[in-house]
Amino acid sequence: xxxxxxxxxxxxxxxxxxxxxxxxxxxxxxxxxxxxxxxxxxxxxxxxxxxxxxxxxxxxxxxxxxxxxxxxxxxxxxxxxxxxxxxxxxxxxxxxxxxxxxxxxxxxxxxxxxxxxxxxxxxxxxxxxxxxxxxxxxxxxxxxxxxxxxxxxxxxxxxxxxxxxxxxxxxxxxxxxxxxxxxxxxxxxxxxxxxxxxxxxxxxxxxxxxxxxxxxxxxxxxxxxxxxxxxxxxxxxxxxxxxxxxxxxxxxx
Amino acid sequence: xxxxxxxxxxxxxxxxxxxxxxxxxxxxxxxxxxxxxxxxxxxxxxxxxxxxxxxxxxxxxxxxxxxxxxxxxxxxxxxxxxxxxxxxxxxxxxxxxxxxxxxxxxxxxxxxxxxxxxxxxxxxxxxxxxxxxxxxxxxxxxxxxxxxxxxxxxxxxxxxxxxxxxxxxxxxxxxxxxxxxxxxxxxxxxxxxxxxxxxxxxxxxxxxxxxxxxxxxxxxxxxxxxxxxxxxxxxxxxxxxxxxxxxxxxxxxxxxxxxxxxxxxxxxxxxxxxxxxxxxxxxxxxxxxxxxxxxxxxxxxxxxxxxxxxx
Numbered sequence: 353x354x355x356x357x358x359x360x361x362x363x364x365x366x367x368x369x370x371x372x373x374x375x376x377x378x379x380x381x382x383x384x385x386x387x388x389x390x391x392x393x394x395x396x397x398x399x400x401x402x403x404x405x406x407x408x409x410x411x412x413x414x415x416x417x418x419x420x421x422x423x424x425x426x427x428x429x430x431x432x433x434x435x436x437x438x439x440x441x442x443x444x445x446x447x448x449x450x451x452x453x454x455x456x457x458x459x460x461x462x463x464x465x466x467x468x469x470x471x472x473x474x475x476x477x478x479x480x481x482x483x484x485x486x487x488x489x490x491x492x493x494x495x496x497x498x499x500x501x502x503x504x505x506x507x508x509x510x511x512x513x514x515x516x517x518x519x520x521x522x523x524x525x526x527x528x529x530x531x532x533x534x535x536x537x538x539x540x541x542x543x544x545x546x547x548x549x550x551x552x553x554x555x556x557x558x559x560x561x562x563x564x565x566x567x568x569x570x571x572x573x574x575x576x577x578x579x580x581x582x583x584x585x586x587x588x589x590x591x592x593x594x595x596x597x598x599x600x601x602x603x604x605x
Numbered sequence: 606x607x608x609x610x611x612x613x614x615x616x617x618x619x620x621x622x623x624x625x626x627x628x629x630x631x632x633x634x635x636x637x638x639x640x641x642x643x644x645x646x647x648x649x650x651x652x653x654x655x656x657x658x659x660x661x662x663x664x665x666x667x668x669x670x671x672x673x674x675x676x677x678x679x680x681x682x683x684x685x686x687x688x689x690x691x692x693x694x695x696x697x698x699x700x701x702x703x704x705x706x707x708x709x710x711x712x713x714x715x716x717x718x719x720x721x722x723x724x725x726x727x728x729x730x731x732x733x734x735x736x737x738x739x740x741x742x743x744x745x746x747x748x749x750x751x752x753x754x755x756x757x758x759x760x761x762x763x764x765x766x767x768x769x770x771x772x773x774x775x776x777x778x779x780x781x782x783x784x785x786x787x788x789x790x791x792x793x794x795x796x797x798x799x800x801x802x803x804x805x806x807x808x809x810x811x812x813x814x815x816x817x818x819x820x821x822x823x824x825x826x827x828x829x830x831x832x833x834x835x836x837x838x839x840x841x842x843x844x845x846x847x848x849x850x851x852x853x854x855x856x857x858x859x860x861x862x863x864x865x866x867x868x869x870x871x872x873x874x875x876x877x878x879x880x881x882x883x884x885x886x887x888x889x890x891x892x893x894x895x896x897x898x899x900x901x902x903x904x905x906x907x908x909x910x911x912x913x914x915x916x
Contacts, residue, residue: 360642361884398881403677403828404670405881444643444883566670566677567880569642571635571655573684574670587663587684592639 366439372497380419381441389413390450391473392596396568398442399428409469421468448595458484459531463538470537485529489518519545547599557599563590578603607901619795621731621770625650627890630876631709636695644887647703656711656736661687671807676828678807711736722767731769738776738801750776753788760792775799786842798851800835802827828877829855843869859892867912
């Protein structure tokens, strides 16, 4: 008889669903069986009878409640945005590797909905007493999630915080904060620019990547990116090998 | 109806006894170890491995997944670890965990299929499925699946070097799937499995700043949307071959399985459903067993005869 392991597929009940910015929503739900979730890991939510689950980075996990921040975009997120307190939610997870927290002075950078996993990382670092600075970029003031707090925000239109893209402030943050490590999540182009800036200063990076997924568990090879490994360029699945990668290993498209 | 005391769900093809008729389709179950967190993989009739070629393949570069109404299009391009690594790394795991498996083989040439089959014979692999129907690679396997003369030669050549259970997986992207099935049987195949994915194109349009931006994924359609196509193909092939048929295409429930049995399938494979419900294959084994027990079917044949109106 094989010892019973925790099944990574289960159901939970929705605690609440709130709109936290113009296009971002927060859903909090309680899995029937408690799980263990690291910052950077994700859960895949079943959306009615859509063929594919939708993967979401976890924004927080506390007192047995999972929080997810999501942007209402298509059929899947519309379905989730219509869930009500007490509704059942079917999810797979936690999946993926998650960030590696080290005892190093850390700069945390995110953009848009990418602030979700970085917020969770920030929270864990605070608990562990790891010195960190959390900066996030948004399109405008009305897109900043009201439930999150940052050490610094930027908006493209200057309606809140510093004006312009977050990537324009990375160099300055490196010089003023002097981090030993940088963690980031956001659109691929943002990650690429952050990693390139970090490399100029010989700072290690961890990036959380995003891709359309089918299976979420590493079998379908639908969500691969190219990484440098063992001196060769090879495929890595975002869902299973990632979603967090060493920024220096990623071959940017 | 009486309750069945002992339910025998097994089905035999050549010398291989599959303990039940629920298999997982190639490319949807990895090499099985990935599913440990979700289901008891050793309870399945068999796991059909991800397609394996002689050399490792990196697969396609572009966007690989496109969700559609009732299904999905994939364009993976047969990314796999290659037969050498499969034999060294994956085979011992499958055997150690007592997982019954079928190795799916994908070659670029007739010689490559023969070489792959030889490796399988050397390693005492009991069953293989020839992938002659992947729509997502530029050269190679699909061509074998669309021409009955070429296919006949291929199956014969593999048959000559491989004495285990030989399954040929058929594509629906042909004028007459019956002819391809007949050619497989004539050339010595022990069973045919069908259908592979349906050739399709996914188009996504975005209207940004007054301009349309188009992105596409060309590949194979799978999922619920293709079930009627699959049922039609199984039904037609059943009319022209005597060898067992392994049916697949959009199976998500026990009723779906029964529909396939009713039109002539002997066993079935679960594909796309594994992505969304990683525990579904094991669950369907349990559901089938419970149904048979509660309704007094002691063998699979009794159940199928009833479904086909042959009782």
